[in-house]
Amino acid sequence: MHIVVCVKQVPDTKIIKINPKTNTLDRRSAPAILNPYDAHAVQEAARIKSRTGGTVTVLSMGPPQAVAVIKKSVEIGADRGYLISDRAFAGADTLATSYALSKALEKIEQESPVDLVICGKHAIDGDTGQVGPGIARRIDIPPITNVIEVSKINSDEKKIVVKRKQLNGYELIESQIPCLLTVEKEINDIGYSPMPNMIKAARYEPVIWSVADLGEVDRAQLGLKGSPTIVGKMFSPPRPEGGKKIEGEPTEQIKELMKLLEEKIDLFCFKA
Amino acid sequence: MEENRGIWVFIEVTDGKVEGVSLELLGAGRKLADKLEVPLAGVLLGHDVRKISAKVIEYGADIVYMADHAVLELYRTEAFMKAVVAMAEKYKPEIFLYGATPNGKDLASAVATDLSTGLTADTTMLDVDPEKRLLEASRPAFGGNIMATILCKKHRPQMATVRPKVMKALEPDASRKGEVIEEEIHLEESEMRTKVLQIVKETTKTANLAEAHVIVAGGKGMGDKNGFMLIHELAKTIGATVGGTRDVVEAGWLPHDQQIGQTGETVTPKIYFAIGISGAIQHVVGMKNSELIIAINKDPDAPIFDVATYGLVGDAFEIVPQLIEKFKELIKEKGGEISYV
Amino acid sequence: MSEKFDVIVVGAGPAGTSCAFVCAKNGLNVLLIERGEYPGSKNVMGGVLYRKQMEELIPEFWKEAPLERPVIEQRFWMMDKESVVQFGYKGLEWGQEPYNNFTVLRAQFDQWFARKAVETGALLINETVVTECIVENGKVIGVRTDRPDGEVYADVVVLADGVNSLLGKQLGFHKEFRPDEVALTVMEVVNLPKEKINDRFNLEENQGCTVEIFGDSTKGNLGTAFLYTNKDSLNIGVGTTLSSMIKAKLKPYDLLDYLKTHPMVKPYLEGGESAEYLAHLIPEGGYRSVPKVAGNGVVVVGDAAQLVNAIHREGSNMAMSSGKMAAEAIIEAKKDDNYSEASLNRYKDALYGSFIMKDLEKYKDAAHIFEKHPQYLRDYVPMMNRAASKFFTVDGTSKREKQKEVLKSVTDERGTFKVLKDIYRAWKAVK
């Protein structure tokens, strides 16, 4: 099995700070990390490899410092990694990102055919979850999103069975290989990487490709130029109207609260 | 681009029923359509879905584009994507909205790639500029700290997935008239590379903190581990996830991974109950972006009230039991249970 | 099966990183192991980085290191409840190359410094705790970490694991602290716009100021507080020895809150936003607490060897120098492939011959004296404030009379003889 995992470097949105005046990101406040869902994707690839044998390759698009997430992936269990990094990729939205990554995948495929592509459910900086299905369309393999378990994998018959998370429960889906999975965090627990992996990762020098290395590429589909969406204005989220204090007898207070909640009842989901 | 006209909404059907988010989108789409003076259409795919088209019209659509086919019985990206892309290429809508559900997001991503157009994910506010005919899709960015408006100026259709429960559905109106256009589609089961083997319904387990829609958090004000059980009880009643302050975690009333705040989890649920929590800044930074904050504290000057949407001043041990009763009544009234995805 | 390195360095603080840097630069195969998410992630320092020792490792480091501000002014405050006596020095020459010292944020500085070590060839592994040294036949031959397959071997293990050095304790080099040998310091980083900082501290662009605060900052207990300027934040912190904290039943965070709301301090922080809280121990034992620093296959550097000058708040510089000296000793040892204690004692000799041990020896009684005689901070600081108030209040008495009055009030309060004795003792301790 040759499994390719797409991994992205993202600012840690848990600690990110926004300058309230300019509505811009305080970069200093946000360390760059491996997108948490992608860590699970790498872990799952390593687990599949331990069952079927093979190679786990990671692929990332980003600035030069994104080699850090490839090294991190090697810690988790990847064998090797490629970073595509070029000014021409800058400013890409999900459409342009999936284009660039699919081109890199084609190049990787030339060296060794790819059986499975795994992405995270979404990247925590953009929260879109669009890149995975986008890649699948471009290289024409079926996407299966929101996977919570790889139940069966048969590399001889080229078949895989996975659980896909749904609104109320899950679906069991069978697919041909190659296919593309996007994974949820539930799919596995990230183990504590063994020391030899750590040493290997510390030494590992990822391969960096520029646009020119990718072969035939339509530059008009890359980066800002290739991105149909643009960010218009940024603004602070409307704050809850706030500050209504309800005093008095508990029974009365509750009555009033329930009345107020009545208007917000759509925040609760009632199921018949 | 000039030829693209009309607003489309993808109608998601599960077990023969339209998902709430699709009805909400018909409501939102209606407004956009009226502003642009174009028709609103629902895109209805499935097997034996004919009878549902009436409902789509009742909720605001002028047109229903329908594809009824055995291959579309259950959602599969490839089948749905092919049908939708064929329709969009034929009728050329200018705006196309999907619910931000697992299926809606999956489908929209694939369709956008094939149509080479822009797609905005997880939108929570929608508007349109009638002059430029530009969809203004706004969404939280960077972990909900900020809102960004995303535009797609040069490609059509302009597409967005929209979060469930943020738009309002219209009151259904059975007298509304609309047109149902049935599309021939050419799909063969044998060409499908994926198969749904089984669908398993699960009563949703309470989500983890980061993903929880409703959180009941308790603080030192609950007195002791025993008093803290009240927090668990309220959470259980309304299907919420339990969280707490660092003091509570340090006291051993809650495991560490349920601590909210600077050194714990950052959460952005729809509703956050802060009970017996003073509202120290280290706690508040972890929960202040919740949509609705309800605080219960006996100290009227507790800083938690500065961030609370509604603040109940009083003794948690008097208020919470009554609150639990009230919710139980409400749930009975609605006939069922509360759950969040 | 496991790899063997020339050197394993435990801890990527200033001491460990210096050592790794110098070893790697001289072609040794170095593994640097850090338990934090990245070097500096959990490290704490008031924030003054001394130029000299850093420059010896990386000339003109100020051109690329993430520094906050060059310090051009040092202030000292003797603070009472509602007053303060101040003195200090400000010199523009400190604002120019080669500078004197800098304020830094450790989370950034340590990360950068470690990256330099990696660039010279050291291997860095984060998020890994060294749980023990592997000892064979009385010789340290490697370390065990908390990771699966976690053993790694080396000719020399460098313990740079900071003040609490569990590894040093395990080897029996280092004893459990007495409460008077360590200070617990808590600090906060308070974000404040650059312009406000410049205004409040009377600074220009790229000029920094440090304020050391004595007296009421610790409610009169043995310890000090500090307030340092970063680019667009302030570091404020306070620490006292554990023993005084226990004696006075102080809670460290309460003390910090007290300081932050103190009328003399509060105006500087007004409108700031707390960005981070940190707490850390500082070794205060000085000369007498320095453990054994070299053994068979092992050396101890930096805080782990208790190399801090508490009086002058110097630590990172001693850490760096000791790391460098240890590296030099290891490089020598490698030449004759002899890593015995006797061979590694080259490091000990270098250390004892350097400014580090000389400085520590000079102040060896200071902390002890202050600990034993709390009157220095508890009584004399308020006394100084009362004296200054009397002296500067314009009320019709002549200055000469005022001086007499001031002196009298001081001696009245503690008795002439006692005062003289105190002054002599203090002078002896820090001379």
Ligand SMILES: Cc1cc2nc3c(=O)[nH]c(=O)nc-3n(C[C@H](O)[C@H](O)[C@H](O)COP(=O)(O)OP(=O)(O)OC[C@H]3O[C@@H](n4cnc5c(N)ncnc54)[C@H](O)[C@@H]3O)c2cc1C
């Ligand atoms: C470096 C650092 C990091 C920290 N990180 C975190 C963090 O990540 N998360 C966090 O939560 N804290 C954190 N803290 C601790 C934080 O500062 C507060 O101490 C803590 O949040 C207070 O917890 P509390 O509100 O439960 O308790 P308290 O502050 O003791 O508040 C209890 C409240 O309950 C009310 N009360 C009492 N009895 C009743 C009753 N019967 N009915 C109703 N109300 C009642 C009281 O009026 C009071 O307001 C951190 C602190 C530091 C220094």
Ligand SMILES: Cc1cc2nc3c(=O)[nH]c(=O)nc-3n(C[C@H](O)[C@H](O)[C@H](O)COP(=O)(O)OP(=O)(O)OC[C@H]3O[C@@H](n4cnc5c(N)ncnc54)[C@H](O)[C@@H]3O)c2cc1C
């Ligand atoms: C509040 C405060 C203010 C200070 N102000 C100043 C100042 O202004 N100027 C100054 O020069 N000095 C100052 N000091 C002292 C200075 O911080 C220290 O002397 C210096 O950091 C010592 O460096 P070190 O490398 O020995 O130890 P540390 O900086 O403590 O580094 C030790 C490293 O080892 C790691 N580690 C520990 N155990 C293990 C393990 N088992 N496995 C793996 N990794 C481990 C730690 O994570 C850490 O990164 C201050 C100290 C404090 C606490």
Ligand SMILES: Nc1ncnc2c1ncn2[C@@H]1O[C@H](COP(=O)(O)O)[C@@H](O)[C@H]1O
């Ligand atoms: N720049 C990128 N490089 C590599 N993989 C990416 C990149 N952007 C997105 N991905 C992959 O696509 C998934 C979904 O990302 P997104 O659509 O941006 O939410 C991520 O979890 C990654 O697996």
